[in-house]
Amino acid sequence: MIIHPKVRGFICITAHPAGCEKNVAEQIGITRASGTPAAGPRRVLVIGASTGYGLASRITAAFGYGAATLGVFFEKPSSESKPGTAGWYNSAAFDKLAKQAGLYSKSINGDAFANETRDRAIELIKNEMGGPIDLVVYSLASPVRKLPDTGETVRSALKTIGNTFTASSVDTNRDTVVQVSVEPATEQEIADTVKVMGGEDWALWIDALSKAGVLAEHATTVAYSYVGTEITWPIYWHGTLGRAKQHLDNTARELRTRHAAQGLQAYVGVMKSVVTQASSAIPVIPLYVSMVFRIMKEKGIHEGTIEQINRLFHDFLYRQDQAAPATDGEGRLRLDDWELRDDVQQACKALWPQVTTENLSQLTDYAGYKHDFLRLFGFARADVDYDADIPPDVHFDVVQL
Numbered sequence: 152m153i154i155h156p157k158v159r160g161f162i163c164i165t166a167h168p169a170g171c172e173k174n175v176a177e178q179i180g181i182t183r184a185s186g187t188p189a190a191g192p193r194r195v196l197v198i199g200a201s202t203g204y205g206l207a208s209r210i211t212a213a214f215g216y217g218a219a220t221l222g223v224f225f226e227k228p229s230s231e232s233k234p235g236t237a238g239w240y241n242s243a244a245f246d247k248l249a250k251q252a253g254l255y256s257k258s259i260n261g262d263a264f265a266n267e268t269r270d271r272a273i274e275l276i277k278n279e280m281g282g283p284i285d286l287v288v289y290s291l292a293s294p295v296r297k298l299p300d301t302g303e304t305v306r307s308a309l310k311t312i313g314n315t316f317t318a319s320s321v322d323t324n325r326d327t328v329v330q331v332s333v334e335p336a337t338e339q340e341i342a343d344t345v346k347v348m349g350g351e352d353w354a355l356w357i358d359a360l361s362k363a364g365v366l367a368e369h370a371t372t373v374a375y376s377y378v379g380t381e382i383t384w385p386i387y388w389h390g391t392l393g394r395a396k397q398h399l400d401n402t403a404r405e406l407r408t409r410h411a412a413q414g415l416q417a418y419v420g421v422m423k424s425v426v427t428q429a430s431s432a433i434p435v436i437p438l439y440v441s442m443v444f445r446i447m448k449e450k451g452i453h454e455g456t457i458e459q460i461n462r463l464f465h466d467f468l469y470r471q472d473q474a475a476p477a478t479d480g481e482g483r484l485r486l487d488d489w490e491l492r493d494d495v496q497q498a499c500k501a502l503w504p505q506v507t508t509e510n511l512s513q514l515t516d517y518a519g520y521k522h523d524f525l526r527l528f529g530f531a532r533a534d535v536d537y538d539a540d541i542p543p544d545v546h547f548d549v550v551q552l
């Protein structure tokens with residue numbers, strides 16, 4: 152099959168197996184080159200392990216520290232007539248390269264919100280991993296959650312709280328700068344977004360692992376969050392998603408208290424803006440990312456997903472001096488520190504009102520954004536021949552639920 156990108160709105164409905172494998176290999180190369188300054192995790196569970204920050208976490212744990220990894224994700228498998236999703240091909244590539252390197256790798260393709268998925272993960276840890284989990288990474292980004300006990304489906308809303316917010320955004324299909332208005336959410340929509348993207352499911356995982364005796368003493372768990380800046384606050388931190396992320400902050404505190412006797416370290420890691428399938432779907436963010444990438448690249452402080460996670464492990468979670476990681480007043484790990492630097496944000500604020508369709512490419516790194524977006528799906532790589540016929544159906548060691 153010859154596979155080319157088919158972009159529909161803010162997603163690409165095709166993915167390229169060879170390109171995805173090269174993306175994973177590249178992230179492994181970056182991780183190996185960044186070294187292993189200290190002892191790290193040994194047995195790791197990554198929930199949301201197939202793309203974005205979760206995939207980078209799995210790669211860093213395995214190839215940076217030699218950890219055994221169990222990955223959970225929800226992806227569409229490939230078939231002989233249709234490509235799978237990028238996360239499917241990424242996970243296949245990860246599994247192949249991990250096994251080649253002599254590392255334990257197992258994956259579950261299923262709904263992480265379901266009790267059945269937790270049960271299967273616990274069973275695999277008990278039967279195959281040779282000991283308890285010492286790091287749990289929670290990196291889900293999902294618009295819906297089926298509640299595990301009632302089966303009710305709850306949807307999140309990408310809305311503001313209070314007032315309608317109108318701002319510049321980029322229409323990535325037409326490459327034009329447009330004005331978008333985001334409506335305020337109802338109380339029900341706010342509550343539903345917290346149900347889907349807040350910390351309830353993270354806590355269910357940690358409690359279940361602990362109860363089953365498969366969570367190590369002094370284990371670490373980290374869930375990823377975004378705070379952003381004044382430019383994005385109205386749509387994110389002060390909106391429905393921000394409410395869900397504040398719930399995540401509360402959950403971290405609750406988990407620390409509830410599992411204090413086992414010495415659980417529960418953190419929220421506040422990450423920088425990067426190009427992922429989840430972030431492409433949020434209005435305003437792609438334009439902000441195009442601006443901030445240009446400024447951070449000019450200043451030599453740009454980081455992608457893998458560089459962020461490498462730094463999280465090296466400088467925060469597994470420090471050479473074994474000291475506890477630096478946290479902000481809320482106990483969070485701030486990996487967005489460089490993005491939030493005054494000089495970076497001042498430059499963004501100065502640029503923001505000047506950007507128009509005509510000068511989008513000159514004033515911002517929109518070309519870099521588009522390139523990174525296609526890369527998510529295994530496209531836009533110079534080392535892949537996209538006109539070559541390639542078998543789309545890729546199999547690997549995965550438990551299909």
Ligand SMILES: NC(=O)c1ccc[n+]([C@@H]2O[C@H](COP(=O)([O-])OP(=O)(O)OC[C@H]3O[C@@H](n4cnc5c(N)ncnc54)[C@H](O)[C@@H]3O)[C@@H](O)[C@H]2O)c1
Pocket residue numbers: 198199200201202203204205223224225226238261262263264289290291292293375376377378421422423424425426427428429430
């Ligand atoms: N992208 C950013 O700029 C950014 C910045 C800061 C924080 N974050 C946070 O990082 C986390 C991960 O986001 P991302 O941007 O890497 O997203 P992503 O879309 O790349 O990854 C989402 C992952 O969740 C999995 N998933 C979704 N629904 C699932 C389900 N029901 N069951 C099992 N797996 C499921 C997907 O398979 C995938 O592995 C989120 O909490 C997000 O808020 C992202």
